[in-house]
Structure formats: structure tokens, C-alpha cells
Amino acid sequence: MEEQRATSLSRMDTIRALRLFLYNGIFWAAYGQVAGVMTPVFTGFALFLGLKESDIGTIASFSALAGLAQLFSPSLTRNIRKKSLFIIWVGFAEIITVLSVVFIPLVLPKHLWFIGLIALVTGGTILGHLVSPVFQGWFATAIPQQIRARYLSKRTTAVYLTAIITGYVAGRFLDALSGYKGFVWVFCFGMAAGIAGYLVLFRVPFPQMRSSAPTGFLPSLFGPFRDRDFRQLLIFYVTWVFAVGIASPFYTVFMLKRIELSYSTIAILNNIQMVCFILGLRFCGEFIDRYGNKPILQILMVPRVLIPIMWVFNCKENFLLLPVVMALSGFVFSGLTVAINNFLYGMAPQGEEKTSFFASWAASVSLASSTAPIIGGRLVEYFKPVQFNIGSFPVGNLQIVFLVSAMLLLIPVFLLRNVQEAKACSPGYVLGQIRRGNPFSFAYNFFLFSRVKGEEERARRASAMGRSKSPMAVEKLVKALGDLSPQVRSEAAKALG
Structure with a gap:
């Protein structure tokens, strides 16, 4: 097939697309506070059904493994003419499938609840991942390069503001209306928000992308790996995701079961993190546009290693460090999120190759994301008999897993040195400018x-x-x-x- 040059959006269409993608992010943020496997709402529902702590890691693992569905997205969508409609209708099915878990106690016997939960979460997540590379290509094409970091900061700010409000209101609601009925109302709200996020996309202009000659499944999959810069960034990020994923499913479990916090208290702590995340975003876009992605990553990866260690020094009688952990997490995550996304969107090729690019990235990350929670869950079970004190703080199996995560985070700190960015400043120069x-x-x-x-x-x-x-x-x-x-x-x- 003869190549055609990509047709970029007009100025007015670009403005409209950026505005609607902002609304889309807001609705999906509300949905994510309910449907996210590691959110307090979903984790609380799983524990309400009687699942064990390690089962949360298993669910997170299957959810992440569903990301491998992105491997099939380029081949599946290449010949679909109305790609925007494909995204929207498959997206509707994703939302309904994932949040129908709330009806499990009504239709399945108790011994099948765990299997039913995994099946619905995995099935719905697979549908979401089938459309994700196409959506990412659509989204990346709509953002002008010169404002990419600032726009991503703005959209992420709106997403987190929505998450703050939704998470707190959902937490207060579940504290007031405890039990199954409360979860039904919250999950129905999440379903409505998720569907609204896809409805917004009906009005977003879809640019004509450059067509390329058809390729087979394997050439399409492995094509991006020929790019050395892509490989180095991916190796860094996969090791980071794995190190984080060892512990991430168990922070909410730790707050609910070890410290015995209420949903609204957890929501307040999460809101501290998200507020600090938003404050960090106000400056990260400017810093990254000026100094580059790599130095920001190098600076922020150091405190990122300390965060899991700080979680260890909290208990039911004394969790004063938790607000500090949440605040630091918010500031650090803001810079890391914008830098990685800006790095990735900057590397993305033009035209339809974007779909293969994002699919290869997401599939690789999914392998790490799915493996880490399973290993984390096994470690939680293995260290269950272990109990000791550090000062006045009792340390059990969950805190040991947090320490393992911190040690593993040292690996991507060293691997980051291999990542190349042509116009990036040195970390020392950036710190000098800040000081x-x-x-x-x-x-x-x-x-x-x-x-x-x-x-x-x-x-x-x-x-x-x-x-x-x-x-x-x-x-x-x-x-x-x-x-x-x-x-x-x-x-x-x-x-x-």
C-alpha cells in the first residue's frame, strides 16, 4: 500500500480535541477510583467477600497480565475504518464487565466468588487493553509537541482533582452505608462515570494517520525493539514497575487490616498524596520542558527508594508518618509520571506505527506488572510467621515486603544511566538551578x-x-x-x- 502523509488536525480541531480529552480524563478518574484493583473501594469489596490478603495480589496480577491483549491490538485494528467507534463500543463492554463484579454475591455460590471476581476483572481489563494502543495513538497525535509536557500536567491535574473528590466522597459514603448495599451504589456510580468517559470520545476528531504497508504479527510486535533508545527506556521502566508492583497491592491492605483505618481516613490520606501530586505537576511540566526528562527522573528516583521504607514505621498506635509518606509520594510521583509519559510520547513514531509502539511497550510492562503481585503475594504468605520489632514498631509480613520493594528499586536507579536523551541537562546542573x-x-x-x-x-x-x-x-x-x-x-x- 502506498504511504500517505499523516493529516494533522486543524487548529480548531486540536483545541476541541484537547478540551474533550480533558473531560474524558475527568470521567475516567472517577471510574478509576472505584474500578482500580488496588483502590480502597475495590480492595475493601474484595475483603468484604472474604478474600485473603495474598488474594489481592493475585487479582492485581491477573489484571496486569490482561495487558498482553495489547499485543493483538495492531493486527486487530489495522483494517478497521472507524477506529474511534471501535474504541467506544469495546470500552462500554469493558466498563460493564469490570464493575459487574458487584453482582457476584447475587448470582454465584460463595465458593465461586473468588474465581468470578478474577474472571470478570480479567475479561473487562482485556477489553480495555485491546483498545488502549489505538486510544494512545489518537491521544498522542492530538497533542502538539511544543506543549506536550504542560498539557499532560494540566490533564493529570484535572484527573487527580477528580480522584481526590471521588475517593473522599466514596469513602465517606461507605463508612455511612456499610455493607453490600453501599458497594452496590458506589460501583453503579463508577459504571456511569466510566461510560460517560467513552461517550465524550464521540465528539473528539480522529486524525487521518499515515498508512503503512501491512506487516505480520511478529514483525509488528518486535519492530519497536530495534530502537536502542526504546529498549533502554523500557528496561529501566520494567524493572521499576516490577520493584513497585511487589508491594503496591498491599499498602491499602496494610491500612485496612493492620492499622485498621476507616475508609474516610484512608481517603483523606490518599487525598494528601493527590494534592501534593497536583502541586508537583504545576512545576514538573515547566522543569521537564526546560531541563529534559532524564535529569528529573534521576533526581526523583532517590526519594522513590525511601518511600516503601517509610511505610514500615507505622502501626495501629502510631501512624503519624503516614501523612508524610503520602505527601512525599505525591510530589515524587508527579515528576516521575510526567517525565515517563513525556519521554514515551516523544519517542512514538508517526502514523499507524504508534499502535504497535504502544502495544509493545504496554505488553512488556504487563509482564512485569502481572509477575510482581504474584511474587509479592507469595512473599506475604511466606513471611506470615515472621514478627519482630524495630524500636516501638512491630514488623510483620507486609512490612517485610515493603522493604524488599525498596531494595529492588535500587536496580532501576542504576539502569537509568543507560537511558539517552539528546538535549537533557545533567542532574547536578538542575539541582544547582533549583538551589x-x-x-x-x-x-x-x-x-x-x-x-x-x-x-x-x-x-x-x-x-x-x-x-x-x-x-x-x-x-x-x-x-x-x-x-x-x-x-x-x-x-x-x-x-x-
């Missing part, structure tokens, strides 16, 4: 400068950015020299000296 002046004063005043409308207030914020003495303020102040307001231009000029 000079007052970065917090700059960040605060830039945040207000970019949002306030009043001329005098904008002028004050421009002056305050100059007083911060931060090198990061220079670019913003130079741009402010072109502001429509003479007062803002004057203060920017004074701040630059």
Missing part, C-alpha cells in the same frame, strides 16, 4: 502570575519573581516583557535589571 535563589518563592509567584487577571496583581507577581533570584524566573520575565500591560512590562524589566 540558587528561592525556588519556592519563584514557584508560588509564577503560579499566581499565570492565573490572576488584574494588571496590578500581575505586576506585583512579576516583581516578586525577580526578587526570588531564581534562574528559573528569567525565561518567564523575558516573556512578560511582551505582556499587553505596560505596568507588567515595566516590572518585568526592572526585575531583569
Whole structure:
């Protein structure tokens, strides 16, 4: 087949697509707070059904293993003309299948509840993964390269704000209406939100992508691995996902069963993390666009190793460290999330090859994501008899798994050195830029400068950015020299000296 150049969206279509993808993310965030296997709602429902702690890891493993369905997405969707409709209708089936788990106690005998839960979660997740590479290609094509990191930060901020509200309201609701009836209402809400997220896509323009000659299943799958930069980034990320996945299914279990927190208390702690995540996003997009993805990853991977260790020092009588852990997690995760996504979207090829690219990435990650929870679950069972104290904190099987996760996270820290990025600055240079002046004063005043409308207030914020003495303020102040307001231009000029 003769190649055709990709047809990019018009300016108006791009603006409309970015706005609708924002709404789509908001609805899916609400759905994710209910349907996510490792969320308090879903974990609480599984424990309500009588599942063991290690069973949560098994469910997470099957859910992650479903990601291998993305391998078949390029071949399945290549000849489908209305790809947007394929995404939407299969997406409807995904939402309904996953959240129909809430009806298991009504239709299945008790000894089949665990099998039924795994079957529905895995089946629905497979449907979601079949459309995911096509959706990712659609999404990546719609975002202009020059604003990619900032747009991803903005969309992720909206997603997390929605998750904060949904998670807290769902937690309070389950505390007030405990038992099966509460879960039914929450899961029905999640189903409505998930379907709404797909309905929004009906109005998103789908760009004409460059067609390429048909390839077989294996060439399509292994094609992206010929790119050395892709391989190095994938090796780093897979080892990271594996190290994190060893422990991630058990943090909520730890809060529910070891510390015995209520759903609303867990929601508050999760909201601390998400608020800090959002605050971090306000600056990460700017940092990454300016300094590159790799140095941000290198800087943030160090505190990422410490987070599982901090979880160990909490118990029923004393969990004062948990808010600190959540806050640190939020800041660290924000930078890591934007940097990895920006790295990945920047590597994505043009045209229909995007589907194979995202499928190969997701399938590889799925192998690590599915293996890690199973191993984590086995470790939870293996260390069940082990009990000892560190100071006044009792340490049991779950905390030991957290420590194993921390040790494994050292591996991707070293592997990150092999990842290449042409225009990235060194971590030392970035830290030097952050240390000079007052970065917090700059960040605060830039945040207000970019949002306030009043001329005098904008002028004050421009002056305050100059007083911060931060090198990061220079670019913003130079741009402010072109502001429509003479007062803002004057203060920017004074701040630059």
C-alpha cells in the first residue's frame, strides 16, 4: 500500500480535541477510583467477600497480565475504518464487565466468588487493553509537541482533582452505608462515570494517520525493539514497575487490616498524596520542558527508594508518618509520571506505527506488572510467621515486603544511566538551578502570575519573581516583557535589571 502523509488536525480541531480529552480524563478518574484493583473501594469489596490478603495480589496480577491483549491490538485494528467507534463500543463492554463484579454475591455460590471476581476483572481489563494502543495513538497525535509536557500536567491535574473528590466522597459514603448495599451504589456510580468517559470520545476528531504497508504479527510486535533508545527506556521502566508492583497491592491492605483505618481516613490520606501530586505537576511540566526528562527522573528516583521504607514505621498506635509518606509520594510521583509519559510520547513514531509502539511497550510492562503481585503475594504468605520489632514498631509480613520493594528499586536507579536523551541537562546542573535563589518563592509567584487577571496583581507577581533570584524566573520575565500591560512590562524589566 502506498504511504500517505499523516493529516494533522486543524487548529480548531486540536483545541476541541484537547478540551474533550480533558473531560474524558475527568470521567475516567472517577471510574478509576472505584474500578482500580488496588483502590480502597475495590480492595475493601474484595475483603468484604472474604478474600485473603495474598488474594489481592493475585487479582492485581491477573489484571496486569490482561495487558498482553495489547499485543493483538495492531493486527486487530489495522483494517478497521472507524477506529474511534471501535474504541467506544469495546470500552462500554469493558466498563460493564469490570464493575459487574458487584453482582457476584447475587448470582454465584460463595465458593465461586473468588474465581468470578478474577474472571470478570480479567475479561473487562482485556477489553480495555485491546483498545488502549489505538486510544494512545489518537491521544498522542492530538497533542502538539511544543506543549506536550504542560498539557499532560494540566490533564493529570484535572484527573487527580477528580480522584481526590471521588475517593473522599466514596469513602465517606461507605463508612455511612456499610455493607453490600453501599458497594452496590458506589460501583453503579463508577459504571456511569466510566461510560460517560467513552461517550465524550464521540465528539473528539480522529486524525487521518499515515498508512503503512501491512506487516505480520511478529514483525509488528518486535519492530519497536530495534530502537536502542526504546529498549533502554523500557528496561529501566520494567524493572521499576516490577520493584513497585511487589508491594503496591498491599499498602491499602496494610491500612485496612493492620492499622485498621476507616475508609474516610484512608481517603483523606490518599487525598494528601493527590494534592501534593497536583502541586508537583504545576512545576514538573515547566522543569521537564526546560531541563529534559532524564535529569528529573534521576533526581526523583532517590526519594522513590525511601518511600516503601517509610511505610514500615507505622502501626495501629502510631501512624503519624503516614501523612508524610503520602505527601512525599505525591510530589515524587508527579515528576516521575510526567517525565515517563513525556519521554514515551516523544519517542512514538508517526502514523499507524504508534499502535504497535504502544502495544509493545504496554505488553512488556504487563509482564512485569502481572509477575510482581504474584511474587509479592507469595512473599506475604511466606513471611506470615515472621514478627519482630524495630524500636516501638512491630514488623510483620507486609512490612517485610515493603522493604524488599525498596531494595529492588535500587536496580532501576542504576539502569537509568543507560537511558539517552539528546538535549537533557545533567542532574547536578538542575539541582544547582533549583538551589540558587528561592525556588519556592519563584514557584508560588509564577503560579499566581499565570492565573490572576488584574494588571496590578500581575505586576506585583512579576516583581516578586525577580526578587526570588531564581534562574528559573528569567525565561518567564523575558516573556512578560511582551505582556499587553505596560505596568507588567515595566516590572518585568526592572526585575531583569
